[in-house]
Amino acid sequence: MGKMARETAENDLCRDALREDWHGYKRVFPVASGGVYPGKVHGNLDGYGIDCIVxxxxxxxxxxxxxxxxxxxxVQAADAWRMQIPLKxxxxxxxxxxxxxxxxxx
Structure with a gap:
């Protein structure tokens, strides 16, 4: 979720499609890119979990x-998310x- 973000439901569909069984092909990671800064890390980790590339x-x-x-x-933003501590x-x-x-x- 950065400057190229879509609606949450659309992001969720893309994330789920990337994690499906691709019949012998390796799964791929969702990637959050474009306009991502520490204040956006929580939203990306909320949406994709830890199996993503930020x-x-x-x-x-x-x-x-x-x-x-x-x-x-x-890293501090990711640590705060992991420990469930608000960023501020x-x-x-x-x-x-x-x-x-x-x-x-x-």
Whole structure:
């Protein structure tokens, strides 16, 4: 769920189709890409679960404090989701995520 997001029901249909039995072919992962930044990670993980690829290129490299801080912010957002902690609450103790949420929103 980024800038190329569709309606949730359509995303769910695509996700489910990718996870079907493809008669001998390997299954593929859903990929969230395009406009993904730390504030969008929760929505993608809610929709796809942990068996997905979240490509947050701009959300990593565009972080105001640089690429390393951007990567940390994305991981922190995923950690918050995994621990079921709201992003804004988790960001209080994680400066990279806090900066990202101030920059892009949640």
């Amino acid at each position: 490509q947050a290129e701009g959300g990593v490299h565009g972080h105001p404090d640089g690429t390393t801080a951007g990567a940390r912010a994305v 609450e988790y960001a209080k103790d994680h400066k990279e995520l806090e900066t990202a949420l101030k920059f892009w929103g949640s």
